[in-house]
Amino acid sequence: MSKTTVITLERLKEQCKRKKEEAFYSIHELVEQASEAIAPLWPISTFIARHPWMELEHMPFIEVAEHFQQSQKVNLFPTMPVVKKALAKGEIHSSFVEKKLKNWLSGQYLLVHRNKAEQLCHALLWNDSVPYEWLDSLELHTLAAEITELIGSLHSKVEKPISVHIKQLGERLDQQMIKWCKLYLDEKQAAWAMPLREQGFYSAWQQLVKNDPALSKRERKRLADWPKDAKEALLHSLSLLNIDDKKMKDYLESHLLALPGWAGMLKWRSKQTGEGVQLLVDYLAIRLSLEWVFAAPYLPLDQKKMTDPSSILPLLAAWIHWGGMSVDEWRQLPVYEMKFRLVFADRFWRINRHHLWLEAWEETYESQLKEKIASRPNVGQPERTAVQLLFCIDVRSEPFRRYLEQSGPFETYGCAGFFGLPIRTRELDSHYTHPSCPVIVEPQHEIYESSAQDRVAEYRRRLNVFQFIGDTFKKMKKHALASLLLPEMSGPWLGLHTIARSAAPGWTGHVIQHAEKTAERKPPTKLSLHHEESSSKSGLSIGLTTDEQVQYVKQLLTNIGLTSSFAPLVVVCGHESTTTNNPYASSLDCGACGGTAGAFNARVFASLCNLKEVRKGLEKEGIVIPDETVFVAAEHITTVDELYFLDMPTLSKAAEQSLNLLESKLKEVSRKANAERLKKLPHTGKYKNPIKEANRRSVDWSEIRPEWGLAGNAAFFIGRRSLTKHCQLDGKVFLHSYDWRKDYSGEALENIVSGPATVGQWINLQYYASTVAPHYYGSGSKTTQTVTGGLGVMQGNGSDLLSGLPWQSVASSDWELFHSPLRLLLIIEAPHFYIERLLQHNPLFRQKVKNGWLRLSSIEPDTRKWIKWDPSMI
Template sequence: MSKTVISLERPEEQSKRNKKDVSRSILQLVEQACDAIAPLWPISTFIARHPWMELEHMPFTEVAEHLQQTQHVHLYPTMAVVRKALARGEINPSFVEKQLENWLSEQSLPVHRHKAEQLCHALLWNETVPHEWLDSSELNELAEEIAEWIGSTNAAVVKPICTRIYKLDERLDQQMIKWCKLYLDDNQAAWAMPFREQGFYPAWQKLIQNDPALSKNERKRLADWPEDAETALLFSLSLLDIDDEKAKDYLESHLLALPGWAGMLKWRSQQSGEGLQLLVDYLAIRLSLEWAFVSPYLPLEQEKKADVSSLLPLLAAWIHWGGISVDEWRQLSKDEMTSCLLFADRFWRINRYHLWLEAWEETYESRLQEKIASRPYIGQKEQAAVQFLFCIDVRSEPFRRHLEESGPFETYGCAGFFGLPIRTRELDSDHTHPSCPAIIEPKHEIYESAQDDAAKYRRRLNVFQFIGGTFKKMKKDALASLLLPEMSGPWLGLHTIARSIAPRWAGHFLQQAEKTAERKPPTNLSLHHEVSCSSSGLPIGFTTEEQVQYVKQLLTNIGLTSSFAPLVVVCGHESMTTNNPYASSLDCGACGGTAGAFNARVFASLCNLQEVREGLVKEGIFIPDETVFVAAEHITTVDELYLLDLPTLSKKAEQSLRLLKGKLEEVKRKANAERLANLPCTGKSKNPVTEASRRSVDWSEIRPEWGLAGNAAFIIGRRTLTKHCHLDGKVFLHSYDWRKDQSGEALENIISGPATVGQWINLQYYASTVAPHYYGSGSKTTQTVTGGFGVMQGNGSDLLSGLPWQSVASSDRELFHSPLRLLMIIEAPRFYIERLLRDNPLFRQKVKNGWLRLSSIEPETGAWLKWKFDRIHGEFYTEPI
């Protein structure tokens, strides 16, 4: 007897419940699929992004293999790059052999160790299998036999159906680029996308029937399409015959097809609090269009399981290098043949590159260890006249070194936001900006207010805004745009000629004119807590307890809790460039892609408050009355240090300031000379200061500075560890004194904050170097700023997510940035590192899966220990250098 369950729900209620279930399942699929892409911030606040931040639960090698098979993206330096590094002496060949020996010991080999070692060694040092080896009729016959029954080496890879039809994937990409540009436009287009306020998918669904880029039949297929994105996405998957097991991978492949646009939608969704709705809309549109395009071709023929041309090189390598003859091959079982071919295939595509990368990294670490170990002996240090708090940015390292060599100066390194989780609002601005790392949520808002009457300043500002707004409106207006060239042409022509013929003079003249016209009045900062909240919902200012805790935490983290100098300079930093869409990438990444001066002013002001100093005494930190904190800004392009908001100074602080001002010019000259030596095309000027100044204002300059290119290591320890070491501007330097951190809390804070930001920066540069076509942004000379939020190549590319080629390479064929994963070095006893790995699962995962490398220095003995993960026993172990 059969039983039927009858629902007592009303039909409309049951429909709603079913729709919710569908939405929930689709959202779960999209959430899993979008781990493969990272959020992309707008170009105006370009933030170094870790492209694989949500894939760290997988080993680096597995992510590399997955992206290679699904998107043909290679995540390792090419052999051409490796050979150039080898020729320059940057890779020690003995380290390659050592890495191979260790790797073979960890593998389950398909043949005897000797044969496997012969094969791998040959594959390491050869570019390709010699072509004449592939012409053997006996070899081709064997390959044909094997191809009949062996599966493809990437048979499990799920790819969009459109990729199997000639150029259909390109057409689909162009359609998605068009719709994304329309929807995401940031008030740049004269005619906004209709129905945009209803959402991405609803707007597309209303407009698609009028799209002339689709044929009549294609529009007809989408005529009665579902009105909500979740149902449309599920419907598309069903029509395309994608089963549940492959759905997540199928959606992931579509997201990876245009990771830039998908990343921007992910960021927009997170900012708006909509979860992943924009990505659901994006995938619903993309798969709906895919079905409309591929429908006439369905069902497609079954793909070949094996390709003879891909088997031939693997067989030839085994026969000639591995010592397995054709007759021996025929005696192997099918499983043994498959194991041998898969072993050779993966080693050729992934493992050999990984071994070369590790050897390169090992060589760098070995030489860095030698450099630090051989630093000059530093005797009893004299009391510093001035202490500086610099950002950990690698560009600070040369400047700090020259500054310390010039006099009784002491420098400390910390994250450039100075531990302040704030949103900032400049004078009379309607815009607030999170001035802290992207991994930290702002907790307070700080705004500027004029000290005196600012009516004249506001009138000047309104005039400038009116003129600028009118000019933009006239450019977009159909009739006014015809008159505009006649009115503005002579003046803009003179401007163009001046900036092209005499860029340095014209650039500085315009900068000075702008400053003179603006004349921003002195301002106060809202440091103290206000009852009302800001428009962003955050409390304005800090309570006294919060002020004390923020200052205490930073000073404790860097180990500056006693022996304060009469003058302590808190240095934010920014870059100075012209005509550069990527200007914010050269500013402070810790401050959300803006200058660090605002945070420096806030922190210095907090340290000068009497109530804060009294609160610090209770925390065991005594700042003498004669010590004054002063905010400053380090301009990285020209290596200048500007003092901001100079407060009343004590007599000793005045003496220290006079001493500092007398040394800054020489420090600037030396720092500029060192930095310009690494820049190509530095011009005819013999004066490094003059040349650096020209590059900062020349609107044709594609490399005003190298930024953070070259970054390779992150050192957490006392300054005495690296003082007088020439680190080539490649090392993040974060001050830390383990003796003042018994609980390990300060080290935990550094690892969770600044060290994570450093890793993101490192992997941004790594990705832009090894895969510039996918994770970089191509040449600056052919870029187009689109929609006010991003950069494209031409007018129909993916939204470019990484750095321009000129930011990582000195020429078309010569890299400047060495693509190495970040080396983290911590000066602390062994049990500090063990505790950190035990208590911080995210950091443990990064080290375990190869997303960064970890070493430590024993403070008492100076022993350098490398931390590695034993996958067989599931635990970390150390190796001395």
């Protein structure tokens, strides 16, 4: 062999190797692009607000809506029956709809006369469908067939998986993927763990599938020599399925959207472990491998399909009867104009009219809110403030804050419920830490609880007893022989427990709660506030340096505008919910604290504010806290609207008087807030005492609506409380305190918009998605859900992992919505140039507003002028 030949062969090998590496790199990129259509899904134990389209905000909302309608048959707009009910209740003013239609038509390129287009669109806007009798015409059917032959399909072809085109194959493929995902992602709930799990998802499957009895012998044989590498297997599958390079991204996206819940959980897990989208590559490699195995006998598919004339029949009928065109006029039109008119009517019917109705609904709400804020009553000279209370921006705090302020000389402030502390928390005698901050914030420090050694040892013994009993009970349930004896041993006691829980849920629930607290007896604890040289297992620094303590306190107080005129008592209120037998319990806790209660963060912040060295540091920054001012941590229980004090430091005389005054008012405040909430809850029945009824619901294990959570959220207000203090906001507005006069650089405003406002938007869009598309983004009825693998819920034992909120969280009944599906309205009290600067410096925020994911208005502080920031002008 000549030297030239050897060199050529080496070059060929090198080229092949390079091409293979490029293919591997490109397939990883394609999976990353395809995964933009799904959002990460957190485990239900820390249920986090999930914006389903968070990685699609570079596209306009209306385009994303059209994409999902075309590809998944999922409608992202409120249905016409929902809109008609809102119209009947006065939530939509018809004048806004008409105005929106005219403005929309003015911005369209029309090949038809404006009057005819308006006539058609007006009729399509107000009618649910084309009358059936209009379609029953032989002449119209003939015309539809002729036009279909001339113009073909109105829509571009959507790339769908091959398995979708084969009867029952898609369903079988989904069931297989659900089974393997459950096994791999299980959080130690299964009696038998998945073998080889530590080797990775694809590797474990590739070795185990050869023995899967759910596959036939012939199907298993097709996988005998299957690639051992996930990327290679994915490329191999795409090649065998004959997927064109240009269509690969859309093809992979369709497979991810087939089970967005399980795919979302894998995406979250992959990001948690720092693997990018590796688990999604594994998932798609398994899914497409199985797709080829199942579909092989049917390949190649004959996918030629004539366009059905019936799809354009209603559009023709609409043009003829509402657009004032005859059949003869249609036959005389050029082909391009025929297609234009049909596409125009089709898109307006499917997308534009729904978008116009949504915008009109949103404008109506905004005008009503504007009117409330503008109607400021004349108030006399305010009393000297006795107590200032810091609440989470959560919409559930709004009624409680309102009644508190009405009851005495109290001021309330709103901020994110983690109080600006990027921390992981570790409770007493626990080996586990929890990120107690929003998911968009990376924890920087760890704070743990400690107590005297003898007390900790005693506390640990009590906990170990409970854990031993629980673990033993679980093991006996799963053991073949012990499970036969367990009903005989536990039956009488569990039977009495069931009878008591059902017959007297309120009394029994409170007795059990009291018994648990008495048995646990957690000792008083201290917090590791000060920096320690050693690091935690997570690699984070334990505690905070004095400079860090000062900066975190300064930042929050500056953000909310509380930098002077401190009251003798400042109460820092975290919040949590109390419910029983509720898989969604964490969704009712503080989202800003990672889906847990906010008490820990409240204790940390209040303790920091009381430190002498922190106050000295704040003085240098221009924030002087008087010696008589004491910060106290408390917790707002949202289900029953009660305020519990946590750590009580030594109080000054003035602070003690303020505390006594506050405590004397709390019961009446709680009664009023509960009475307001209970009016909104369905099936409350007759009750005398609203506090007692709210408490019963919180411990009733059959209660599917212990509270409404954040349902109804529609707006986010950033400004001084004085502008909204007089308003009955109906628990629909996030309230974040902000004083532009103390924010010269605009940094505080940008922090609020990038942090709390973004979390508020995620919450809003999660409720929106669960309302408009409950079958796809919701989680169905609570009564038929199954908790699986410690991860989340399914409907039955073999569905997608359900990512959104249950129907009972957004609807009063099967026919009546409680949550109005509106995109969040952000209102900022600041001068015009503050908003311009914000939009210029924050491109992500600008993108949200411009593409319709968030609506923006502002209030000029001096003139009270309301300015609407139109997306088209940004």
